[in-house]
Amino acid sequence: MKAQDTTIKKILEELQKVADSDKQNSNTIQVLMQSREIDNQTKYTLIKDNIINASETYYLLNKKIIDLKSRTTTNNLDVFITSLNNPESKELGFSLSDRIVELVEKIILKGKADKNDRNGGIIESTKSIINSPIFKSFTSLTPPLAIANSVMTFLHSVAQSNKAINKKSLQDFGKELNKYVIYYTALNDANQKFEFGLNFNKDQLNLLQDNLYDHLLFTVTALKMTPPNRGNKTIAETLNEFFIDFKKEKVIDYFTKLEEKYTSRGKLNYEKLLQENASLKEANNQLEDLVLQTKRFENLYNEYFSMLDSYHTKVNNSLKLAQDNGLAEKGIIETKQNEFRGLKNEAVNEIQASINIRELYTNVEKIKYRYRVL
Template sequence: MHFNSMRYLTLLLICLAGTQIALAQEPKPQQPTDPNAELKNVVMPQVRTQDTTIRRIMEELQKIQASDQSNSSAIQGLLQGREIDNITKYQLIRNNIVYASETYYLLNKKIIDLKSRTTTNNLDVFITSLNNPESKELGFSLSDRIVELVEKVVLKGKKDKNDDKSNKIVESTKSIIASPIFQSFTSLTPPLAIANSVMNFLHSVSINNKEINQQTLKDFEKELNKYVVYYTALNDANNKFEYGLNFNKDQLNLLHDNLYDHIMFTASALKFNLPQRGNKSLGETLNDFFFDFKKEKVVLFFDDLENKYTKGKKVDYEALLRENPNLKEVNNQLEDLVMQTKRFENLYNEYFTLLDSYYGKVASALKIAQDNGLADKSTIDAKQSEFRNLKDEAVKEIQASINIKELYNNTDKIKYRYRIF
């Protein structure tokens, strides 16, 4: 505005100077010497020149005035646009952080839930029953079958009440099977350990018993291997599922640690009391923390912040953003939180992939039992159908408990792609 005023003043001076020059150059009127002298001095070229100069100066002044008004409007528009830009930035930050507080809570809850999962109780009971050497789920007991094989194949049906050697072999076999050592084994190991121990026992007995030759032992081992192959396949299925679960849990633990670090950063920026782990587990620590750090409290934080920067009836968003740069940084770090939810989604899906693979391997083991004549087809079909139903029930139970869609819907509200500087 100072520059424009100077232009006005300069043009006015030019105008006055031009007028003075024109007047100075105008010839002084002389006394007429004849009657026609007045007519000769009616129109003077200098007057036209003077009128044109003034008109041009006035036109220039009008242009300058119009330009000044346009510039003033533009400046006001820029100021208004800047204010709108600050409001937009603030609203984006506020909404993102409010939604993020809910996402923190949901992600923590679902990580804890998935970490606690192995299988359901019914599915565990089913697998345990197949693992039990005394179980007759497939129509036979491994313990009984081993004793029968010893009597029929090794002793060739010659067992007699008065035959001390044969009786001792049978009783020793039963003693091995009933050993409490095998009861402490986990997974599907007991049947395999029992079969291996009985085989080693018979090999040692054959050294001093001429009736138990190498061919007899081979025949016994061939029949015993029909069971061993089935239990080995079942054991492989269980071990791979357990390994997969442990790896899944390790990844969930790592994700939980990363979530904790992210929550610490955000809580610090919003001036909340930070969660203290102490001797508590991470899950317990965060569960306690979310009694205070929750969506309602975050909304209240922003309400108080707006009140602090309210002047008259307007919030000074520019000052608010300038004096609280940590809010921008929290907003710009939310991409990492969204990536954490996607990582959880992957681990969640991997769990069901593990369960599907587990079902397929158990079904294959049951088919081996059928092919080896350990159980008839109708029994195997019934067991496979039972296992499939139990697996489907487990899937539905976990899906209902974790409710991954709830996490999707909340995370989608976070506009993390809009970074603010």
């Protein structure tokens, strides 16, 4: 009996150990199951929040790309530069057209323009070149340079048959005319480099917009929405039309309906939702590229202001050349430099207010793209 009692006691102890072990295993399994559910919930919440915030980022980035693409300078800056380059303008206290005629009368004709028809004809021909419709149709900064070159060519031609116009007269005339050519060449160089920079900046913005379209196409497809159909439209037209309908509210509505679909008896099955909508994970993980695109826009945005600073410096240098060569008085040049500085600062403030880069920064900070979902 004692042996039996001992055996039964040992069996009971073993059974208790098994029972305790089962309970412990059961508790462990429950904890693991619960932690897995919490992990899936965390993943889903991260994905949902990121994509909702990204929907607004797409819209903001596209809007700001279009705004920056549309910028050249401003109307006031354009008017200022055009007036400086206009051969008829007296913004610097002189008119190039008048100065050329004066130089012809003084140096080439030695003040004898009114004493014979031949000299009067030279003056009239000079004025005719200056007022040629061909030069007036130019839209770039080349009219003054083209006029100067044409007048010099004309005078060299006349000198072949007019012995009163000697080599020294032509050299002296060319020397004085060259002072104006130097000024207008520097002004032309400033404008051309700024225009080249603007065109390059615009090309880069076009490329960025193409990349944005490709990225948006992937995300929209992951959300089982109708992607933007580009067709023969420009990228700007396509995205503008798409963003009329594709808004943050629509993405929120998508996730609301998705949650309703996977909710049973008041409980959302996060694991099943993620398994059957695996593209959402990839859409989330691709958001790192979207953030990099916003960084690229930031660089192009800053480059614009760098170009504007460089343009300001070059135009001021051309004005200084006009002063150094005695074309305009120091006070007039300083007034124009101050005016240009004010217009440049006005342009900077206007663009900064219009684009509002801080708005884009704030939105991008909401995207937690660094947490990749596996």
